[in-house]
Amino acid sequence: MSAAFTLSLDAMGGDYAPEIVVKGAALARERYPTAHFLFFGDETKLKALFSHDRALMACATIRHTDQVVTGDTKPGQAIRQGRQSSMWKAIEAVKNGEAAGVVSAGNTGALMAMSKLIMRTLPGIDRPAICGIFPSRIGETVMLDLGANTQCDARNLVEFAIMGECFARAMLGLERPSVGLLNIGSEDVKGTEALRDAAQVLRGSHLDIEFKGFVEGDDITKGTVDVVVTDGFTGNVALKTAEGTAKLFSEFLKTAIRSSWLAKFGMMFALPVLSQVMARADARRYNGALFVGLNGVVVKSHGGTDAVGFANAIGVAVDMIARDLNGKIAEELSHMVAEQELPVAEQTESQIVAEAAPQ
């Protein structure tokens, strides 16, 4: 992206904030020299971290706030009591037009609830979703929802399919991404009613989506489809199971190599290619989940990420802004609403608070 733009950063969100936020922005600055960063957080701490980096200072503004949304704050509580927090202020900067997007490594539930309340959803969107990228055998697979909506109806799943398809076009550069619904079998009769209804809408749809029907858990890494659509409960479990399995495998590998001097010797020669494997499976590469369906770009970084991961999350925000993802989703949805006349009721503040509370 060559035009100048501003990103808003929740400097206090995440396990290693504000350090990784400042270092992540410093890395991102090298990649995106026209970026300006608006840091929300503890001014004293931030200034101390900045002092060594003149280049970053030149493209950064600090907005002081004392309040922080902690990892164990419930979303309902965050909404009611966190209006002076770095997270709230950072989102508000997008709403006010001061920033083109926001990145936070903080509490996911609070970030989603605040974003819904401050930005509201895109016209035609009932529920926003968390959208991320998985590595696959043939490239990359987009998956959503990764945890925003515990229970989903058919309408939600259809919206996720549309948003995921737009995301895959914008983020992976695919012309006609294929879409599948995550189920426990590929037969039409499998799964819940919501899944069967959503499949019917997507099959009969005038949306011109390349819908491939139902897919299963192993299709995520097989790359059977470009976009895997599921509810937030299943998506979150699948994401964390995949992360856990990848970690298990690398630990087995490390332990095995350490256990034998012959293996250690051999590994000296194999190290360059092994580093490649590790890089391909590196969770940091896939850090930065987009909250799709909002009136603004919100990217959630993994809470435990380091500076490299946070810089990648900033990269996701930059891509979404540069490629006008939200404009594309709104356009797709306008066809859907016009042709299928699916009703959408916008949530009131009290509904958002009530829904956020049990998350």
Place this chain on the structure above:
Amino acid sequence: MSAAFTLSLDAMGGDYAPEIVVKGAALARERYPTAHFLFFGDETKLKALFSHDRALMACATIRHTDQVVTGDTKPGQAIRQGRQSSMWKAIEAVKNGEAAGVVSAGNTGALMAMSKLIMRTLPGIDRPAICGIFPSRIGETVMLDLGANTQCDARNLVEFAIMGECFARAMLGLERPSVGLLNIGSEDVKGTEALRDAAQVLRGSHLDIEFKGFVEGDDITKGTVDVVVTDGFTGNVALKTAEGTAKLFSEFLKTAIRSSWLAKFGMMFALPVLSQVMARADARRYNGALFVGLNGVVVKSHGGTDAVGFANAIGVAVDMIARDLNGKIAEELSHMVAEQELPVAEQTESQIVAEAAPQ
């Protein structure tokens, strides 16, 4: 197990049946010399496969049947039209007391529906579940349900917890296995109502279960708890996602090594330990999912497994028979039913058929 016992085998179930069933039984015979095998399937094919193996012939009986339940047969259809099939006959042998347990690599939905109909559930059990073992960083993790029940209420989840705990004691030899409910966060307010209700029952329970509350997807491979309880939809997606991720990782590794002669040279030295890694992650080692909650031992082998995997599935059946898993579950449940007075309505044949139909 030193006492003589008979296992019933669905010789025609699975992608590579009857070959892998015969070869798997031959491998199992070496491990369990007191075993007798009752093969149900095509007599001509089976006899041809047996002809080279006198030792196996000595401990096997063939019961001819022409009918086979194919992989794409719907469970409802299998129940109505498959009563002469190798699968039905093999289950019936357990019901009749001719065999102590049955192993099949055939259609999962059909196997579960037929088993429910022929054997019925254990007293006090509403729904049987599919129970399997995952590798973890510190050992092994038991998980259920892996796909029998798409939607579960709190009562089902509590029953799964009891059955999983008994399975972990019998199969992993743990004295006091810890149990967790799979959720998308460890906080009490997360997840569905069924999960929160089940957690409350397990926490307040007189069952004396070591209940650790909610766990997440990455806890399966971390080994945070010994038993992970979830509904069949989520469990099936998690299982297949884990399998897919493990496969992706080994493929990345193989591709990387093939791409460089230096790596290939180094790998010659590292091969023994790498084989160890592959063996630890080998899906065949974890083949053989138990259908818990039935009046009999039913083990489902992966449909695409080879003879080694099928022999392992036979091993699971042998362990369950030797350790009287069903007796232990029935005993635990009798406490639960007495103390909590949770009502159980046994399903009628038409209910089983109706429920099996959409699976």
